[in-house]
Each structure stands twice: as C-alpha cells, then as structure tokens.
Amino acid sequence: MTTSFYSNGKLLITGEYLVLDGALSLAVPTVYGQSLAVNPIPSRQLTWKSLDEKGKVWFQETYDLQANGTPFLSPLPTTRSLENDTDSSLKNNETVANTLQSILLEAKKLNPSFLEDENGYEITTSLNFPREWGLGTSSTLINNIAQWAKVDAFTLLWNSFSGSGYDIACAQHNSPITYQLKNSKPIAITVPFDPSFKNELYFVHLNKKQNSRDGIAAYKSKEIDLFTVIPKINSISKRIQTCTKRTQFEKLIHKHEAIISEILDIPPIQEQLFPDFKGAIKSLGAWGGDFILAAGNKNTAQYFRDKGYTTVIPYPKMVR
Structure with missing residues (x-):
C-alpha cells in the first residue's frame, strides 16, 4: 500500500x-x-x-x-x-x-x-x-x-x-x-495575515537561483549590532501584519530593505534593477535571486514582463 x-x-x-x-x-x-x-x-x-x-x-x-x-x-x-x-x-x-x-x-x-x-x-x-x-x-x-x-x-x-x-x-x-x-x-505561530490590498502584490522571479548558504555566510561575516537591529525588524514584522493600506505597507518594505542593505553593504534590489518602478520592492530570503515581492497596481505585472521577467505571480495565486 x-x-x-x-x-x-x-x-x-x-x-x-x-x-x-x-x-x-x-x-x-x-x-x-x-x-x-x-x-x-x-x-x-x-x-x-x-x-x-x-x-x-x-x-x-x-x-x-x-x-x-x-x-x-x-x-x-x-x-x-x-x-x-x-x-x-x-x-x-x-x-x-x-x-x-x-x-x-x-x-x-x-x-x-x-x-x-x-x-x-x-x-x-x-x-x-x-x-x-x-x-x-x-x-x-x-x-x-x-x-x-x-x-x-x-x-x-x-x-x-x-x-x-x-x-x-x-x-x-x-x-x-x-x-x-x-x-x-x-x-x-499562525497569524491572520491577509492584506486587503493583496491583489496589488506580486511575486516576481529574478530568473536566477540564489544559494542561501552563500548568502548566510556573507551575513555571518558582518559585524552587526543585533541589540539595535533586531528590535527594529521585530517592529516591522509586527506592523506589516496589521497594515490596512498599501502605502503604509510600502513604507515598511522600504524601511526593512534599508536595514538589510546597510548590514550587507548591498544596494536594495529596487535601486539596482528597478529604479523607475512606481511602488515598493522587497527581496525575499537570500538577496540577489529567486523571488522578490512587488507592491504596485494593475500595471505591475506588465512592467516586469516588459523587462524580461516573465514569472509574475499574484499574491492570491502564490500564498496559502
């Protein structure tokens, strides 16, 4: 059997x-x-x-x-x-x-x-x-x-x-x-994260695979003031769960990207690849590959496809 x-x-x-x-x-x-x-x-x-x-x-x-x-x-x-x-x-x-x-x-x-x-x-x-x-x-x-x-x-x-x-x-x-x-x-802990603006969120694949172990090794090599940084990330993680407006969500995304950017000494992916994007972009997991999260509008999917990123998945079709 x-x-x-x-x-x-x-x-x-x-x-x-x-x-x-x-x-x-x-x-x-x-x-x-x-x-x-x-x-x-x-x-x-x-x-x-x-x-x-x-x-x-x-x-x-x-x-x-x-x-x-x-x-x-x-x-x-x-x-x-x-x-x-x-x-x-x-x-x-x-x-x-x-x-x-x-x-x-x-x-x-x-x-x-x-x-x-x-x-x-x-x-x-x-x-x-x-x-x-x-x-x-x-x-x-x-x-x-x-x-x-x-x-x-x-x-x-x-x-x-x-x-x-x-x-x-x-x-x-x-x-x-x-x-x-x-x-x-x-x-x-399960949380009721179901943003009202989820139809304006998209997961975009960057057309390359990122090795998480390499990313972790690079992170571990940095000197980090964890007592200062971790409370900031904790606050963002909590506030994102209760966002009711996309604009608020975007501000938190930018703040989070700025923190990790400073730690890794790497520009955020939006600055690197999508400086003309009207919205907010966040790396997910190890920076430099796999999926990013984009908060935008009904034209967002076409924006990324026009730039050669053909795997663009709306939030409701990706997340359980």
Whole structure:
C-alpha cells in the first residue's frame, strides 16, 4: 500500500538573515510544494525517483539497504537513464545522491527503527513548481522524510544542513506564520495575515537561483549590532501584519530593505534593477535571486514582463 506525504513551499516576507539570530519574521507557505510517495517492494533496496513539475525525472538512484556486509544505504551501481546525460549532470546526480543518503542516515540516527522492515521501498517525489524558483526543494523533502521516518523535522534539518528552520515551519502550516528562534527552539505561530490590498502584490522571479548558504555566510561575516537591529525588524514584522493600506505597507518594505542593505553593504534590489518602478520592492530570503515581492497596481505585472521577467505571480495565486 502506498503512503504519501506532502509539504508546502515557503517565502520569507520579513526577517531575512536576522531570523538566524532570533529576530521575529513573517513567513508564508505557498500553494506550491512537494509530495513523497512510499511504496513497499520485496527486495531490500530503496529505489528513488524525483520528478519535476512536468513529470520528468531529474534525479534517480538505487540504494542497498542490506546486502553481504555492504554499508547500509550504499548507492548501487546503476545505468543512468536521465535525458541529456553529460559529465556535469552525472556529477550533479552523484552530489544529490550523497546528500539524500546523508539525510536518510540522519533520519535513521533519530529513529533507529526507520528502514528496518524486511521489505524495501520505491520512493517517488513530485514537485509542482520549477526547482529554480527556490520555494523549498530541500525543506519540503526534509519535512516529507521526517514525516515518513517519524522524526522531528527541525532536528533533521539542523543535523543535515543549517538555517533558521522557518522553511520547515512553512512546510507544516497552511496559513501565514510568525517564526522566531528562542533559546535555539523554533516558535511558529499562525497569524491572520491577509492584506486587503493583496491583489496589488506580486511575486516576481529574478530568473536566477540564489544559494542561501552563500548568502548566510556573507551575513555571518558582518559585524552587526543585533541589540539595535533586531528590535527594529521585530517592529516591522509586527506592523506589516496589521497594515490596512498599501502605502503604509510600502513604507515598511522600504524601511526593512534599508536595514538589510546597510548590514550587507548591498544596494536594495529596487535601486539596482528597478529604479523607475512606481511602488515598493522587497527581496525575499537570500538577496540577489529567486523571488522578490512587488507592491504596485494593475500595471505591475506588465512592467516586469516588459523587462524580461516573465514569472509574475499574484499574491492570491502564490500564498496559502
């Protein structure tokens, strides 16, 4: 019998970077996410297949669960059948295979009975958004594996990677949340964030993927007066939740961008790319890629398309 799990994607509206140091952030789960289907099979193997939003295989691997003294969860030699195989794609497949193996082994450390059945497993993961969108390919996977393995998803994340964990919280919630680390413990609280001007908000993809780990490393290298900065971000995160006018929302966005800009010593994205935009633009998550949030009007979508940014998603079609 097939067992299925599903996790939501994520977007961080406020608190980027500083959420790592305990700032209050506002985050939203997306209508996009990833599913994981588990089907038992007779052989003591774990076959893994990952599908993109078009149903095309972008990764596959077979692991040995137990055979003749070989290491547990060791990848088996396989004949690749991915389309357009090249040296780089095979190397990428190996990197993904090793990362997945480490996640599964961490899950087993947390729950030793995980994968101890006499049978094996056929696993299929399915995304409903392009991987380059940066909505949480890894976090949705980790949360799905955690559900399957019956372990704590935040612990699995922190044992496997790093990060604040807000993406895991979004994976588990179906409405906007505030998220904060208090004494290294994740605190996620659902909030009634449903701006009356949401039809004037748009998520725009910048046509490139940003590596969050690189962004975090750059942030960590800065000297920051957290005692001064964090209360400012906390205030903005609280005030944005109760905005009733777009103009007020835009002022808070600009204020937030100015704070992060000063910390990173990077001009806000609106200054860099869209100085003629009539409205307000905010980076989401790691600066420099993935999605931005634009507060504008009925002409906003066309403005970005005219500049070559074709992925423009209205707020109601992105946020749960």
